[in-house]
Amino acid sequence: MTQPPNPVAAIRGVLPSLTPAAQAIAKLILEDPGVIVRSTITEFSAVSGTSEATIVRTARALGFTGYSQMRFSLAAAVAREKPERLVPGDLGPDDPLTDVIAKVARAESEALDDTAAQLDPAQLGEVVTAIAEARRVDVYGVAASGLVATDMSQKLLRIGLSSHPFSDAHLALTSAALLRKGDVVVAISCSGETPDVLVPTRTAKEAGAMAVAITNNPRSSLAELADHTLISAGRETAFRPGALASRISQLLIVDCLFVGLAQRTYETADAAIRATREATERYRTR
Incomplete structure (x- = not known):
């Protein structure tokens, strides 16, 4: 199976189509892609509060053959990119305009890179x-x-x-x-x-x-x-x-x-x- 250049972006794209249980797991991954890299399926089951079977079904729904392939793909993404590239900083109501400029520019640059x-x-x-x-x-x-x-x-x-x-x-x-x-x-x-x-x-x-x-x-x-x-x-x-x-x-x-x-x-x-x-x-x- 061909893996997307940025599996995090791919997961974000299909998120609305997932079941509630799969969405909950996917949101955990989007918040911290490294959690999958650091965890066996048993450990991630404990972190997410879901069964191993649900995790496997979610991995398949996300386009992977199973948990191992999802873990490998995300590990490769984490190795290629800086952590802030995978989880861009959100904007806060009190952010100074210098931070607003930097965060908006980074988010738009990443959107262009992922699309290309x-x-x-x-x-x-x-x-x-x-x-x-x-x-x-x-x-x-x-x-x-x-x-x-x-x-x-x-x-x-x-x-x-x-x-x-x-x-x-x-x-x-x-x-x-x-x-x-x-x-x-x-x-x-x-x-x-x-x-x-x-x-x-x-x-x-x-x-x-x-x-x-x-x-x-x-x-x-x-x-x-x-x-x-x-x-x-x-x-x-x-x-x-x-x-x-x-x-x-x-x-x-x-x-x-x-x-x-x-x-x-x-x-x-x-x-x-x-x-x-x-x-x-x-x-x-x-």
Whole structure:
């Protein structure tokens, strides 16, 4: 089984999909990944207050073959990274702004690193090809993900691709119902369970469109529905809810798609960029 570059980030991503018992164990691991490294399964059973059988089931639910493989994978991660890299410091209400700057910068840098490490180039290439050949591209996202959806559509428009962002479920459904084979939907949701994104995406697929998911959770309903899934990463903290924590990594995926599309459609993209730049420059210098 191929192990993720950062198993801690992978565990964080699937956390919402776990059973309550498995979530409790996973949260202990996220709080201190080293606890697994230091403990036999019997010792961890005592620390977590759960049975060995529950721990084994949780390890399998997290994508490992069992406790030993989970322990080995986390040990490798701990050896590669500094402890603060695995468990970034949370922000406190009394933190000085110097600490705020350092902690936010570190959290966002780590989100980018984790996203880049688990972004599959082959999957990304297939999405680039589909969008490049699409008649039309709809992008769905609400709240923080809606900002990313707007950013993606603006980028696609800049290189001459027809794209429309939707953060309103009713408008998204209206558009989704009119899509057809050859069209592409990019659905953005940190949790992968947002109804305002899920329902239009399902409607678009029923109409014949291809669905691409950008989500933190590879086991979410959105990931299961999508034809292609691109995984983002981000650690939720007291002052940065999951959706906000993932925004920077979602933007990284969008930027990778944009550059890949600009390369794939270089002649038309270059002409479109020059034409749009000239138009805006004329407007500014009137």
